[in-house]
Amino acid sequence: MQKDQKNKIVIIGGGYAGLNALKKLAKDQDNEIVLIDKKAYHFMQTDVYDLIANEHDFAQVSVDLFTYCMGFDQNVTFLKEEIKSVDFKNKKVISDRKRINYDYLIIAVGARTKFFSNIVGLREYAYGVKSLHRAMYFKQKFEMSLFQKIDQEGTYCKPLNIVIAGGGLSGVEISAQMASFAQEFYKNNHFLCRKLNIILVNSSEHVLKGLDEKLAKFSEEHLNKLDVTIKKNAKVQSLTPTTVSLTNGEEIEMDFMIFAGGIEPNGLIFNLKLSKNQQGYLETNEYLQSIDYEDVFVVGDCTTIYDKNQNRLPPTADIAEQMGRCAAKNIMRKVTEKKLVKHKVRQRGILIALGRRYACGKVFGFYLHGFPAYVMKKMIEKFYLFKLDKHSKKGCQKIFCTPQD
Structure with missing residues (x-):
């Protein structure tokens, strides 16, 4: 029929x-x-770590859904x-x-x-980065905290302590990207305040539990090279505005915390x-x-x-x-x-961003790490953006170039 x-x-x-x-x-x-x-935009979650570490601005990690849908024929509509x-x-x-x-x-x-209700202070004092507005808010907080430390030049300057809870893929990539950014920031600028501590809280002995063991080893070795402190076999127990208490009894001073311990x-x-x-x-x-x-x-x-x-x-x-x-x-x-x-x-494969110009991965059974893995990851991300951008440009042309009655 x-x-x-x-x-x-x-x-x-x-x-x-x-x-x-x-x-x-x-x-x-x-x-x-x-x-x-x-939301009126598509958020490219895979690029959020570049956003936080000032590699990208928000326009480079989002695509307008109105113009994207307009880029198709008349059979696609977007509703916010x-x-x-x-x-x-x-x-x-x-x-x-x-x-x-x-x-x-x-x-x-x-x-x-997922902000667990049994962790006192988690929702009040921690940040998530699964959404663009939260990532942007954290980016601004990070930059302002860094500026305030630098503004103390000439006086004793305490380190900026960033705690990242969760040794899974998100936690590892955030830790590596921010540590890499900090190294280059202080290398290229001659400030007296020269210390940014990245502390990764991991519930098991090694990061990336459940993932390929070789990739986990690559990742952990590179985190150590970036001077990321890994607190093993520990979980966040509670937070105050300035401290994080762990289940192993440690209390860590913090300027702010990113929670990547669950979704x-x-x-x-x-x-x-x-x-x-x-x-x-x-x-x-x-x-x-x-x-x-x-x-x-x-x-x-x-x-x-x-x-x-x-x-x-x-x-x-x-x-x-x-x-x-x-x-x-x-x-x-x-x-x-x-x-x-x-x-x-x-x-089909996995590529893990581990800071500027470095990544590791396994693609169709083959391992790669270092700059070649970084290049491959960036090429995949750019190709994905290119496909979206093509429809968005077409949509813009329809909106702004259509003759008016």
């Missing part, structure tokens, strides 16, 4: 997964796609709305101002920093009446559908996903992109009444 109406597809979330699904779905003019996000709930039975997503109908729904809202799904997920696992992530089947509704697909960091060997895959940009493409493919197969395909999402 021929369908006389377009397929109404709503995507909630303009992150890596959502945008990749959109790009694939937009190729079919029978699809009417609405991208919804409470915060979705409060979803009526799955009547197929409507609901904000304070709108109710948007859908035939198919993709939930791709991502994750946020949780973004707020909307808690409001949805869908099946979730013990950690609160939405449960999906092998086709990336919600196990409750076959017309709802869930991708990105708001769900958990496993490879063919039942190993849990990490919440990386590459994994999210693969999920977005797979969900889009299965929606099109449902539209044409074809059999859905099981996802084949896998970890």
